[in-house]
Structure formats: structure tokens, C-alpha cells
Amino acid sequence: MSISAEVKQELVALRTEKNCCILSELNAMTQCCGAMTLHGRGQVSITYTTENVSVAKRIFILLKRGLEINSTPHFLKVNRFGGRRICRIQLSVADTRKLMYALHMLHESDGGDVFRGIPRRALTRKCCQQAFLRGMFLGSGSVSAPEHTHHLEFVCGSGSKAAAVLNLIERNDLNGSMYQRRGNYVVYLKKGAQISTLLGIMGATRAMMRYENILAQRSLHESVMRATNCDHNNTVRQLSAAQKQIGAIELIKEKGAFDRLPDELKQIAELRLANPELPLEGIGALLSPPIGKSGVNHRFRRIMQLFQQLNGDTQGEDQNGKNPDHSA
Ligand SMILES: [Zn+2]
The missing domain is CATH 3.10.28.10 (Homing endonucleases)
Known part of the structure; x- marks a missing residue:
């Protein structure tokens, strides 16, 4: 009915x-x-x-x-x-x-x-x-x-x-x-x-109670969905940032530039390759001594800067018909 x-x-x-x-x-x-x-x-x-x-x-x-x-x-x-x-x-x-x-x-x-x-x-x-x-x-x-x-x-x-x-x-x-x-x-x-x-x-008090029950269920469902979506979006953000970092580190290795990196960047790069899904805090916790999120972020920024310099060179080579795009 x-x-x-x-x-x-x-x-x-x-x-x-x-x-x-x-x-x-x-x-x-x-x-x-x-x-x-x-x-x-x-x-x-x-x-x-x-x-x-x-x-x-x-x-x-x-x-x-x-x-x-x-x-x-x-x-x-x-x-x-x-x-x-x-x-x-x-x-x-x-x-x-x-x-x-x-x-x-x-x-x-x-x-x-x-x-x-x-x-x-x-x-x-x-x-x-x-x-x-x-x-x-x-x-x-x-x-x-x-x-x-x-x-x-x-x-x-x-x-x-x-x-x-x-x-x-x-x-x-x-x-x-x-x-x-x-x-x-x-x-x-x-x-x-x-x-x-x-x-x-x-x-219509009976219908009112039923209506309110459905409203309550619906609002609970919506807040669960909101929370789930939020988690999902964070995961996607983390993953895509991590994937960029991995891509950058791999290019640096390919270019033979990895060994020239200072030890603290090498260390963090290896941790990222070994832990593709770990958030920055997690990577920082694996270091000894451990460092905070902003410290990790700073080191990855330096890695990304080097990547951009090298990638600029790669794009120059692209014009000569060499392999494009390591940046994905
Ligand atoms: Zn009356």
C-alpha cells in the first residue's frame, strides 16, 4: 500500500x-x-x-x-x-x-x-x-x-x-x-x-511515526555514506600523491641520479617504494629517529624538485624521439 x-x-x-x-x-x-x-x-x-x-x-x-x-x-x-x-x-x-x-x-x-x-x-x-x-x-x-x-x-x-x-x-x-x-x-x-x-x-499519528522512522534511518544512512566517501577521497588523495612520488623516484633511479641524493632523501625514497600506500605520518614513523609529517613532506618536496629538473631534461629529449613521460 x-x-x-x-x-x-x-x-x-x-x-x-x-x-x-x-x-x-x-x-x-x-x-x-x-x-x-x-x-x-x-x-x-x-x-x-x-x-x-x-x-x-x-x-x-x-x-x-x-x-x-x-x-x-x-x-x-x-x-x-x-x-x-x-x-x-x-x-x-x-x-x-x-x-x-x-x-x-x-x-x-x-x-x-x-x-x-x-x-x-x-x-x-x-x-x-x-x-x-x-x-x-x-x-x-x-x-x-x-x-x-x-x-x-x-x-x-x-x-x-x-x-x-x-x-x-x-x-x-x-x-x-x-x-x-x-x-x-x-x-x-x-x-x-x-x-x-x-x-x-x-x-495520522501512526503514519507520522512510520514516516519519522524512515527519516531517521535515511539520515543515518546518509551520514554513514558521507563518512565513507570522505575516507575514500582521502585514500585517493594519498594514493595519487604517493603514486606521483613513486613515479618520480623511479625516474630518478633510471636517470642514474639516485646515488647522488643525500642519505636522508634516499632513505625516505626507499621507504616510499616499499610502502606505496602509507601516509606521510606512517613513513615518518619508520625513520630512525622518527620525524613528523611536515618533515617527511619537506623531504618529498626536495625529491619532487629533483624529479622536475630531470623531467625537464627528459622533455627536451622527447623532441628527439626518445621515450616520453615518466611522470605518471
Ligand atoms: Zn472543532
């Missing part, structure tokens, strides 16, 4: 006790899954459509518990959804009216005008804000597996819905962003820790 499906499964099973939160969640679901049909003479009906059976079940339960509205989910195959099965809940005009009054989408004082935006009353209390985010996620959200990427998004049908979601996210001290995609407004979060916090805020 995908992590999105897992989060939704946990959210639809949550028992919401307070009526204010039931209405707030219903409000969000009406915003993302509901469509209004006007029948003339001020008559309106709402139809919910979702591909997710659990989400349909949730709408059914919230309607029943919050407003004692009995509804009937219908399953049908629709070509527009790629031949997939979708679920519809169609409310009668009377039930729609009841729902819209409860959600403050309809006021007697306004002469029966329908308010299609998000009523502010749904978003004043903290508990209701969380319920609203839960409803929006159930109807329009998804989250990527943290093993692959950190991404949680809400796909909103209008800029005002997206702005409401973004506002709620920011009121919870999280950083959301928004962009337009194929006529929709997508609100998204990109930080693993913040996604996990939002899962918790919406009430």
Missing part, C-alpha cells in the same frame, strides 16, 4: 467527537469533492465524487453523525477517470439545504444566496483547523514515500481554496508553497520533518 493510502486509511478511521470538527471536515470535503447543481428557483443539490471508497465512506459517516443526513453511495465506472471505478454521493435538495446552513454556506438573511467560499467559522478553532486540513488531505492530498522524496501536496480547484490551505499550514508554523498545475493550484511541503508534523496535526 502506498503511504498516501496508508495515511488516508488511518484518517478515515479516526473517531471525531466534536460536532464543530465534523462540520469543519465536511466543509473541506465539500470544497474538494463536492459539486453544486442548480435546479432553478433557488434549488441546489450537492454531489460528492471520489475515487477513494474509504473517503466516500468517511463523507457518508460524517453526514450521518454531524447532521443526521442519510445518504447512499453509488459506484460507477467513468471513462473520464480512465475507466476506473468512482463513488458518488448525491444529496437531495432538502439535505443539501440542511448541509449548507450548517456549513454557513447559506444564510436566510442573504435571501438564500449561496456562499461558495470557505466560511471563516470553519477555521477559527485549532481543533477545527486540523479537521479542515484532514478533510482537504482526504479529498485532494497525497504524500510521497520518504525513501524517495520529501513531498506532500494538496491539489486545489481554485486559488482561494489553495490560499486557505496554505494559510492553515503557515498558522501551524510550517512552510508551504504553491504553484499552478494543469488548471489546479497545488499547495505543497518539501521538508521531511514538516511533512511528518503535518501528518500528526491531521491526526
Whole structure:
């Protein structure tokens, strides 16, 4: 099961006790899954459509518990959804009216005008804000597996819905962003820790724990990889410096210049040839008396200087067609 499906499964099973939160969640679901049909003479009906059976079940339960509205989910195959099965809940005009009054989408004082935006009353209390985010996620959200990427998004049908979601996210001290995609407004979060916090805020605590576990494993894995790469790079650096030294010493020997070297350089050159992978400190420790890294470094620099002088001569000879490049 995908992590999105897992989060939704946990959210639809949550028992919401307070009526204010039931209405707030219903409000969000009406915003993302509901469509209004006007029948003339001020008559309106709402139809919910979702591909997710659990989400349909949730709408059914919230309607029943919050407003004692009995509804009937219908399953049908629709070509527009790629031949997939979708679920519809169609409310009668009377039930729609009841729902819209409860959600403050309809006021007697306004002469029966329908308010299609998000009523502010749904978003004043903290508990209701969380319920609203839960409803929006159930109807329009998804989250990527943290093993692959950190991404949680809400796909909103209008800029005002997206702005409401973004506002709620920011009121919870999280950083959301928004962009337009194929006529929709997508609100998204990109930080693993913040996604996990939002899962918790919406009430998906089990999914949140799992998400955090994966984040912790991933960060451990990344720090191990960083340390390993670092070791590897040091080894490569050491090896390539040592290889240059070996190449230089071999050229010096070939040129018959080795015997002219002072004893302290000869000694260190022989140690390098015998220990191609030893770091400078290690070479210094083998000398008697032992010397430090900078002392060893200084002696190799003198060897490299001699090599460069000799190599300059070699390059001169190259022009006469002699063997090129001892420097590798
Ligand atoms: Zn509430």
C-alpha cells in the first residue's frame, strides 16, 4: 500500500467527537469533492465524487453523525477517470439545504444566496483547523514515500481554496508553497520533518511515526555514506600523491641520479617504494629517529624538485624521439 493510502486509511478511521470538527471536515470535503447543481428557483443539490471508497465512506459517516443526513453511495465506472471505478454521493435538495446552513454556506438573511467560499467559522478553532486540513488531505492530498522524496501536496480547484490551505499550514508554523498545475493550484511541503508534523496535526499519528522512522534511518544512512566517501577521497588523495612520488623516484633511479641524493632523501625514497600506500605520518614513523609529517613532506618536496629538473631534461629529449613521460 502506498503511504498516501496508508495515511488516508488511518484518517478515515479516526473517531471525531466534536460536532464543530465534523462540520469543519465536511466543509473541506465539500470544497474538494463536492459539486453544486442548480435546479432553478433557488434549488441546489450537492454531489460528492471520489475515487477513494474509504473517503466516500468517511463523507457518508460524517453526514450521518454531524447532521443526521442519510445518504447512499453509488459506484460507477467513468471513462473520464480512465475507466476506473468512482463513488458518488448525491444529496437531495432538502439535505443539501440542511448541509449548507450548517456549513454557513447559506444564510436566510442573504435571501438564500449561496456562499461558495470557505466560511471563516470553519477555521477559527485549532481543533477545527486540523479537521479542515484532514478533510482537504482526504479529498485532494497525497504524500510521497520518504525513501524517495520529501513531498506532500494538496491539489486545489481554485486559488482561494489553495490560499486557505496554505494559510492553515503557515498558522501551524510550517512552510508551504504553491504553484499552478494543469488548471489546479497545488499547495505543497518539501521538508521531511514538516511533512511528518503535518501528518500528526491531521491526526495520522501512526503514519507520522512510520514516516519519522524512515527519516531517521535515511539520515543515518546518509551520514554513514558521507563518512565513507570522505575516507575514500582521502585514500585517493594519498594514493595519487604517493603514486606521483613513486613515479618520480623511479625516474630518478633510471636517470642514474639516485646515488647522488643525500642519505636522508634516499632513505625516505626507499621507504616510499616499499610502502606505496602509507601516509606521510606512517613513513615518518619508520625513520630512525622518527620525524613528523611536515618533515617527511619537506623531504618529498626536495625529491619532487629533483624529479622536475630531470623531467625537464627528459622533455627536451622527447623532441628527439626518445621515450616520453615518466611522470605518471
Ligand atoms: Zn472543532
